[in-house]
Amino acid sequence: MLRIAVLGAGRIGRIHSTNVAAHPNAKLIAIADPVAAAVDPLAEALGAEAMNDPIAAIDRDDVDAIVIGTPSDNHADLLLHAVAKGKAVMCEKPIDAGMERSQAVVDDVKAKGGKVMMAFNRRFETSFAAIRKAIEAGEIGEVRQVIISSRDPGLPPEDYVKSSGGIFRDMTIHDLDMARFMLGEEPVEVSATASRIVDEALTAKYDDYDTVMVTLKTASGKQCHINNCREAVYGYDQRVEVFGATGMLQHDNLRPTTVRRWxxxxxxxxxxxxxxxxxxxAQAYASELDAFITALVEGKPLPTSVEDGLKALALAEAAIESVRTGQTVRL
Amino acid sequence: MLRIAVLGAGRIGRIHSTNVAAHPNAKLIAIADPVAAAVDPLAEALGAEAMNDPIAAIDRDDVDAIVIGTPSDNHADLLLHAVAKGKAVMCEKPIDAGMERSQAVVDDVKAKGGKVMMAFNRRFETSFAAIRKAIEAGEIGEVRQVIISSRDPGLPPEDYVKSSGGIFRDMTIHDLDMARFMLGEEPVEVSATASRIVDEALTAKYDDYDTVMVTLKTASGKQCHINNCREAVYGYDQRVEVFGATGMLQHDNLRPTTVRRWxxxxxxxxxxxxxxxxxxxAQAYASELDAFITALVEGKPLPTSVEDGLKALALAEAAIESVRTGQTVRL
Amino acid sequence: MLRIAVLGAGRIGRIHSTNVAAHPNAKLIAIADPVAAAVDPLAEALGAEAMNDPIAAIDRDDVDAIVIGTPSDNHADLLLHAVAKGKAVMCEKPIDAGMERSQAVVDDVKAKGGKVMMAFNRRFETSFAAIRKAIEAGEIGEVRQVIISSRDPGLPPEDYVKSSGGIFRDMTIHDLDMARFMLGEEPVEVSATASRIVDEALTAKYDDYDTVMVTLKTASGKQCHINNCREAVYGYDQRVEVFGATGMLQHDNLRPTTVRRWxxxxxxxxxxxxxxxxxxxAQAYASELDAFITALVEGKPLPTSVEDGLKALALAEAAIESVRTGQTVRL
Amino acid sequence: MLRIAVLGAGRIGRIHSTNVAAHPNAKLIAIADPVAAAVDPLAEALGAEAMNDPIAAIDRDDVDAIVIGTPSDNHADLLLHAVAKGKAVMCEKPIDAGMERSQAVVDDVKAKGGKVMMAFNRRFETSFAAIRKAIEAGEIGEVRQVIISSRDPGLPPEDYVKSSGGIFRDMTIHDLDMARFMLGEEPVEVSATASRIVDEALTAKYDDYDTVMVTLKTASGKQCHINNCREAVYGYDQRVEVFGATGMLQHDNLRPTTVRRWxxxxxxxxxxxxxxxxxxxAQAYASELDAFITALVEGKPLPTSVEDGLKALALAEAAIESVRTGQTVRL
Structure with missing residues (x-):
C-alpha cells in the first residue's frame, strides 16, 4: 500500500486526490493546499488529512510518494524537495516555465537518482496507448507521418492567457509530447507558424497566438504535423493519425453517447x-496514476521522466523561435 | 453486337434505352411505345427507330433481344410473344400481378426453352453484389440472419396506390427477392404485420398499408427480417445486414457527396x-443490362429467371395472407 | 444517506455492492450470501458487514433499502419479505420465472404500496436513455418502427441453458423491455420465429432455441422487430434503431478504444x-442504482416497477406461444 | 453544340475524348496524337477524326475549342497557338515546368484575351465542390485551418520520377491548388519539409523526395497543412478538412462499395x-469538362484560369526553396 500526499486542491489536485483515494494499492494520507476553503472539504470527503503547507506534507514520515498538482511556478521547488527527501514524485507539467531552470531540475534529479514521473496524461488514454502499442508491435511498419489535431473548445479567460506562457508552452506542449510518443524518435527539426484569428485583440495584448501549426522532423525523416486552435465550436477536438509503411492508425474523439440522428x-x-x-x-488521469503506483509497487521504471518534460518544453521553445525567425530550428 | 429493342419509353424504358445505347456490345435498334410524344424524342436522341407497336418491334428481323419496360399489365403478353419469336428477354418486375398467370408464364417459358431474365436490378448494385459474393466465398460462414431495411422517401401519388396491387406486391417484393438472394436458400415460412400510420385515410381507402414488417425462415432455420415504410424523411433508405456464423456484412446507403459537417x-x-x-x-440498372448482354453474347446462363419473379410474388402473397389471418404461412 | 443491504455476492451482487459503496448518498451496510467464501472478502473490501442470511439482512433496523441480486428463484420471496418490512427494493430480473407467481407478486406489492424498482439496467445506459429522451422531446415525431439487434458473444454453458427458462425468458426478455421503453405504448400483438442453428444438439436437448426473431405491434400500429442470437463472433452486439415520422435515432455499440486501423x-x-x-x-448498472437512490432520497417515483417486470415476461410468454402455434398472439 | 478537338490520345486524352463524345452540348470533331496506334482506335470508337498533328487540329475551321492532354512540355506551345487562333482551351496542368515560361504564357493569354481554363479536376469533384460551396455560403464562418492529406497508392515508375520535376511540382501542386481553392485567399508564406523514406535510393538518385509536408499562411492568418507520401498501402488517399469559426467540413475517400465487414x-x-x-x-473529369463546355455555351467566365496554374506552380517553387533553405518563404 503506497502512502501518498497530494499537493494542490484545485481542479487537477482534486482529480488526483480522488483517484488516489479510489486506488486499491494506495492510501491517500494528506492533501496540502494553502487555501483552507479548498483543501478542507476535499480532504474530509476523501478521509485524508488537510494540510496547508506542502513542504510539511512532503516531510511526513508516513508518506512514500508525492503527487504535485500545484500552480506551475511551484513545481520545480516542490519536486526537488521531494526528491531530496527520497520521495517518489508524479508531477504535473511543466517542470518550470523556463528551459534553464527545467534543465537544472533534470540534472539535479538525475544526480540524486530521484524517481520522478511527469504527468503526461494523454499517453495513458486508452486509445492513444493502444496506438503506441500497435506501432511497437509493428502493425503499421515504420512510422512515416503523424498528424495531430488538437483544438480547445473555447478561449481561456484573460487571466489564464496573461500568465500561461503562451499557446506553445501551455497548449502545444501536450501535442509535442504526443508527437514524441508516437514518432518513437526525437525530432531534430522544428518549424512553426502562428496566427491571431480567434481573438486578435486579446492575443496581441499578451504577444500570444490562438491558432498555430507546427512541423517536426526526426533524423531518419519521420514527419509530424500539429494543428492547434484555442476555439472549436464543436467541442474539445483531440485526434491523432499515425501513417506507416504498412498501415495507418487513427484515434477518434469521444462523445457523451453513441447516438446518431437522422x-x-x-x-x-x-x-x-x-x-x-x-x-x-477522466480515464487517462486514473490510468496515469495507476501506472505511477504500479511501477513503484512493483519496482519497475516509471513510464515517463523529467527528461520527457524538458524535451517537450525544448520543442515548444523551438517552435516559438521558428515563429519569430521564420526559420526551421535545428535541435 | 446484340441488337436490342426496348419496349416502353416511360421512366424505366428511358433508363434501359440509354444504357443499351451506351453499351459497347449492344446496338439500340428501336424503342416502342404507343405514346409518340414519349418515344419520338427519346429515339431520336439515342439514334434509334421510334415505333408505336411493341409487337412489331419484337417481330423485327434485325432485333435479337427485347427489354420490356412497359406498364406491368403488358409484361406477360409481351414476354410470351418475344419468347415465341425466339427472342431473348429482359423483363421488368412483375411477370404479372396474379400468381396464376405468373405460373402459366413460367411454365410456358420453360416449355419453350425461352431465355428470360427478370430485372431484379438490386442484385446488380455493386455493394449488394459484393455481399452476395462474399457470402459465397465463405467470408461469414453459414448465414444466420438477414436484416433488410427498405423505406421509400415519400408516399406515392394516389393514382399509383390505387393500382399498385398493395405495398407487399409493389414495394416489399423487391426486398423479398433480396432476401432470397442473400439467404441462398428458399424461405418456407412467412409471417407479416402491417400498419396504416403514414396516411391512414389513403391506405385504408385502397385496403392497403404503408408500414410493414415481414419475417422469413428457411428449412435449415436461416431467418430474415424486412421492414418497409412508404415515407422516410431522410431519403430513400436501403440497407442490408447479413449475419453469419463467422462474421457479418453490412451495406450502407449512398449520399450525393462524402462531406461531413460539424x-x-x-x-x-x-x-x-x-x-x-x-x-x-443508376449503376445497378447499367450493370443489370450489362449482365444480360454479356450472358447472351458469351452464351452463358442468364443471372435471374422468370422463376425468380414467380417466387418473389409467391412470398408477397404469403405475407398478405399472413397479415389477413394472423398466422405464419408455410410454403 | 440511504442505508442499503445487498442480497447476493455473485457476479451481479458484486457490481451492485461496489456501486452502493461508491455512491455519495448511500451507505453499504451489509452484503448477504449463504456462500461465505463469496461474501466475506467482498464485504471486507467494501467496509460492509458480511451476512449469510438474506432475511436477517432485510430485517435489520439500520437498513432502509434492499438490492436483490440473488439467484432468480429467490427473487419473489425476498422481494415480498422486504416489502412486508417496509423496505424499498431494487430487484434483478425476473420477478419469477412463472407468470402466475409474478402476477401474484405484482398484486401483493400493489396492495401493500411497496416501493419496488425492477433492475432493467439497459434503460439507464447513457445512449439508450438519450434516445428515449429524444423521442419524448419529439425529435423524431411519432415512432413508427423500432429495430432491436441483440446478440450474445457466445453460447452460455450447458448448466445455464438447462435452467435458464429458454432464450425468450432469459435473453429476449431484455429486448422486450427495451421495445416497451422505446415504443412508449404497449404491444398488443406478438409473433415470433425460432431456430437451432448455433448448436442444434445443445438447444434441442433442452427444447430451447439459439436464434430468434420477434415482431411486436401496438394498438396504434407502431411496430418493433427484435433479433437475437446466442453467438456473435465479433462481440456483444447491442443496437437499437428508432424510426419516426420526422427522423431516426440510432444507438451504436461500444468498443474498448476508438482506434481505427488501415x-x-x-x-x-x-x-x-x-x-x-x-x-x-458498467455505466448502466451505476446509473440504475443512482436512479434508485436518488428517487428514494428525493421522494420521487421509482423509474421502473414490478409491472414492468410482469409485462416483459408476458411478452416473452406470448413469443413462446407464437413459436409453438405459428400464430400471432394477441394480448 | 461546341465543336472540340482533343490533343493527346494517352491516358488523360482518352478520358477527355470519351467525356467530350458523351456530352450533350459538345461534338468531338478530332483527336490528335503523333502515335497512330493510340489515336486511330480511340477516334474510331468515338466517331471522331484521327489526326497526327495537333497544330493542324487546332487550325481546323470546324473546331471551336481545344482540350490539351499532351505531354507537359507541349502544353505552353499548343495553348498559345490555340489562343492565337481564337480557340477556347482547356489545358492539363502544368502550363509549363518553369516559372518564367509559365509567366510568359499567362501574360500572352492575358494580352490576347484568350479563354483558357486550367484543368484542376479536383475542384470539380462533387464533395470538394460541395465543401467550397458550403464555405462560400458561410456554413462554417471564416476559414481558420485547412488540412489536406494526399497520398498516392504507390511509387511511380523510375521513368516518371526522372522527368516529373520532383514531388512538389508533380504531386503537391494539386494540393496547393486545392489549398487556394479552400482558403479563398492567397497564401503569402510557405514552409516545407521533405524526406526520403519510401525509397531513399530512388529519390536520392533524382534529388527528389517521397514524403513531404507543407505549411501555408495567408495575409489574414488562415493556415493550411498539406501532407504527401508517394506510397500508401491502403490506396489513393485524398482527404480535406476545413475548420472554420462556426463549424468544420470534412471530405472522405471513396471505396468501390459501401460494404462493411465484421x-x-x-x-x-x-x-x-x-x-x-x-x-x-472519373466524375471530376466529366464535371470539369462540363463546366468548360457550359461556360462557353452560356458565355460565362471559365471557372479556372492560367493564373491559377501559375500560382500553384509558384507555391510549389516556394516549397522547394523552403526545403532547400530551411526558411519560410514569403511571397
Missing amino acids: TADITEAQEPLLNFFLQRY | TADITEAQEPLLNFFLQRY | TADITEAQEPLLNFFLQRY | TADITEAQEPLLNFFLQRY
Whole structure:
C-alpha cells in the first residue's frame, strides 16, 4: 500500500486526490493546499488529512510518494524537495516555465537518482496507448507521418492567457509530447507558424497566438504535423493519425453517447464532443496514476521522466523561435 | 453486337434505352411505345427507330433481344410473344400481378426453352453484389440472419396506390427477392404485420398499408427480417445486414457527396440519402443490362429467371395472407 | 444517506455492492450470501458487514433499502419479505420465472404500496436513455418502427441453458423491455420465429432455441422487430434503431478504444465489441442504482416497477406461444 | 453544340475524348496524337477524326475549342497557338515546368484575351465542390485551418520520377491548388519539409523526395497543412478538412462499395480506397469538362484560369526553396 500526499486542491489536485483515494494499492494520507476553503472539504470527503503547507506534507514520515498538482511556478521547488527527501514524485507539467531552470531540475534529479514521473496524461488514454502499442508491435511498419489535431473548445479567460506562457508552452506542449510518443524518435527539426484569428485583440495584448501549426522532423525523416486552435465550436477536438509503411492508425474523439440522428436535413449526425479535458481525459488521469503506483509497487521504471518534460518544453521553445525567425530550428 | 429493342419509353424504358445505347456490345435498334410524344424524342436522341407497336418491334428481323419496360399489365403478353419469336428477354418486375398467370408464364417459358431474365436490378448494385459474393466465398460462414431495411422517401401519388396491387406486391417484393438472394436458400415460412400510420385515410381507402414488417425462415432455420415504410424523411433508405456464423456484412446507403459537417450542435453529420431509385440504382440498372448482354453474347446462363419473379410474388402473397389471418404461412 | 443491504455476492451482487459503496448518498451496510467464501472478502473490501442470511439482512433496523441480486428463484420471496418490512427494493430480473407467481407478486406489492424498482439496467445506459429522451422531446415525431439487434458473444454453458427458462425468458426478455421503453405504448400483438442453428444438439436437448426473431405491434400500429442470437463472433452486439415520422435515432455499440486501423486489406476497421454485459453495461448498472437512490432520497417515483417486470415476461410468454402455434398472439 | 478537338490520345486524352463524345452540348470533331496506334482506335470508337498533328487540329475551321492532354512540355506551345487562333482551351496542368515560361504564357493569354481554363479536376469533384460551396455560403464562418492529406497508392515508375520535376511540382501542386481553392485567399508564406523514406535510393538518385509536408499562411492568418507520401498501402488517399469559426467540413475517400465487414478480429472494416486518380476522379473529369463546355455555351467566365496554374506552380517553387533553405518563404 503506497502512502501518498497530494499537493494542490484545485481542479487537477482534486482529480488526483480522488483517484488516489479510489486506488486499491494506495492510501491517500494528506492533501496540502494553502487555501483552507479548498483543501478542507476535499480532504474530509476523501478521509485524508488537510494540510496547508506542502513542504510539511512532503516531510511526513508516513508518506512514500508525492503527487504535485500545484500552480506551475511551484513545481520545480516542490519536486526537488521531494526528491531530496527520497520521495517518489508524479508531477504535473511543466517542470518550470523556463528551459534553464527545467534543465537544472533534470540534472539535479538525475544526480540524486530521484524517481520522478511527469504527468503526461494523454499517453495513458486508452486509445492513444493502444496506438503506441500497435506501432511497437509493428502493425503499421515504420512510422512515416503523424498528424495531430488538437483544438480547445473555447478561449481561456484573460487571466489564464496573461500568465500561461503562451499557446506553445501551455497548449502545444501536450501535442509535442504526443508527437514524441508516437514518432518513437526525437525530432531534430522544428518549424512553426502562428496566427491571431480567434481573438486578435486579446492575443496581441499578451504577444500570444490562438491558432498555430507546427512541423517536426526526426533524423531518419519521420514527419509530424500539429494543428492547434484555442476555439472549436464543436467541442474539445483531440485526434491523432499515425501513417506507416504498412498501415495507418487513427484515434477518434469521444462523445457523451453513441447516438446518431437522422432528419430531413442530416444523416448519421453525432453529438458535439466532450467539452474539455477533465471529462475527455477522466480515464487517462486514473490510468496515469495507476501506472505511477504500479511501477513503484512493483519496482519497475516509471513510464515517463523529467527528461520527457524538458524535451517537450525544448520543442515548444523551438517552435516559438521558428515563429519569430521564420526559420526551421535545428535541435 | 446484340441488337436490342426496348419496349416502353416511360421512366424505366428511358433508363434501359440509354444504357443499351451506351453499351459497347449492344446496338439500340428501336424503342416502342404507343405514346409518340414519349418515344419520338427519346429515339431520336439515342439514334434509334421510334415505333408505336411493341409487337412489331419484337417481330423485327434485325432485333435479337427485347427489354420490356412497359406498364406491368403488358409484361406477360409481351414476354410470351418475344419468347415465341425466339427472342431473348429482359423483363421488368412483375411477370404479372396474379400468381396464376405468373405460373402459366413460367411454365410456358420453360416449355419453350425461352431465355428470360427478370430485372431484379438490386442484385446488380455493386455493394449488394459484393455481399452476395462474399457470402459465397465463405467470408461469414453459414448465414444466420438477414436484416433488410427498405423505406421509400415519400408516399406515392394516389393514382399509383390505387393500382399498385398493395405495398407487399409493389414495394416489399423487391426486398423479398433480396432476401432470397442473400439467404441462398428458399424461405418456407412467412409471417407479416402491417400498419396504416403514414396516411391512414389513403391506405385504408385502397385496403392497403404503408408500414410493414415481414419475417422469413428457411428449412435449415436461416431467418430474415424486412421492414418497409412508404415515407422516410431522410431519403430513400436501403440497407442490408447479413449475419453469419463467422462474421457479418453490412451495406450502407449512398449520399450525393462524402462531406461531413460539424457545428456547435452536431458532429460528423452527413447529407440526406439519394432521394429515390433512379439515382440510387443508376449503376445497378447499367450493370443489370450489362449482365444480360454479356450472358447472351458469351452464351452463358442468364443471372435471374422468370422463376425468380414467380417466387418473389409467391412470398408477397404469403405475407398478405399472413397479415389477413394472423398466422405464419408455410410454403 | 440511504442505508442499503445487498442480497447476493455473485457476479451481479458484486457490481451492485461496489456501486452502493461508491455512491455519495448511500451507505453499504451489509452484503448477504449463504456462500461465505463469496461474501466475506467482498464485504471486507467494501467496509460492509458480511451476512449469510438474506432475511436477517432485510430485517435489520439500520437498513432502509434492499438490492436483490440473488439467484432468480429467490427473487419473489425476498422481494415480498422486504416489502412486508417496509423496505424499498431494487430487484434483478425476473420477478419469477412463472407468470402466475409474478402476477401474484405484482398484486401483493400493489396492495401493500411497496416501493419496488425492477433492475432493467439497459434503460439507464447513457445512449439508450438519450434516445428515449429524444423521442419524448419529439425529435423524431411519432415512432413508427423500432429495430432491436441483440446478440450474445457466445453460447452460455450447458448448466445455464438447462435452467435458464429458454432464450425468450432469459435473453429476449431484455429486448422486450427495451421495445416497451422505446415504443412508449404497449404491444398488443406478438409473433415470433425460432431456430437451432448455433448448436442444434445443445438447444434441442433442452427444447430451447439459439436464434430468434420477434415482431411486436401496438394498438396504434407502431411496430418493433427484435433479433437475437446466442453467438456473435465479433462481440456483444447491442443496437437499437428508432424510426419516426420526422427522423431516426440510432444507438451504436461500444468498443474498448476508438482506434481505427488501415492496412493493404482494410480501411477504418474498429476493434471487436466489448465482450459482454458486465463491461458493456458498467455505466448502466451505476446509473440504475443512482436512479434508485436518488428517487428514494428525493421522494420521487421509482423509474421502473414490478409491472414492468410482469409485462416483459408476458411478452416473452406470448413469443413462446407464437413459436409453438405459428400464430400471432394477441394480448 | 461546341465543336472540340482533343490533343493527346494517352491516358488523360482518352478520358477527355470519351467525356467530350458523351456530352450533350459538345461534338468531338478530332483527336490528335503523333502515335497512330493510340489515336486511330480511340477516334474510331468515338466517331471522331484521327489526326497526327495537333497544330493542324487546332487550325481546323470546324473546331471551336481545344482540350490539351499532351505531354507537359507541349502544353505552353499548343495553348498559345490555340489562343492565337481564337480557340477556347482547356489545358492539363502544368502550363509549363518553369516559372518564367509559365509567366510568359499567362501574360500572352492575358494580352490576347484568350479563354483558357486550367484543368484542376479536383475542384470539380462533387464533395470538394460541395465543401467550397458550403464555405462560400458561410456554413462554417471564416476559414481558420485547412488540412489536406494526399497520398498516392504507390511509387511511380523510375521513368516518371526522372522527368516529373520532383514531388512538389508533380504531386503537391494539386494540393496547393486545392489549398487556394479552400482558403479563398492567397497564401503569402510557405514552409516545407521533405524526406526520403519510401525509397531513399530512388529519390536520392533524382534529388527528389517521397514524403513531404507543407505549411501555408495567408495575409489574414488562415493556415493550411498539406501532407504527401508517394506510397500508401491502403490506396489513393485524398482527404480535406476545413475548420472554420462556426463549424468544420470534412471530405472522405471513396471505396468501390459501401460494404462493411465484421469478424472475430475487426468490426466495421471497409475496403481499401479506390486505387488511383482515374477511378477516383472519373466524375471530376466529366464535371470539369462540363463546366468548360457550359461556360462557353452560356458565355460565362471559365471557372479556372492560367493564373491559377501559375500560382500553384509558384507555391510549389516556394516549397522547394523552403526545403532547400530551411526558411519560410514569403511571397
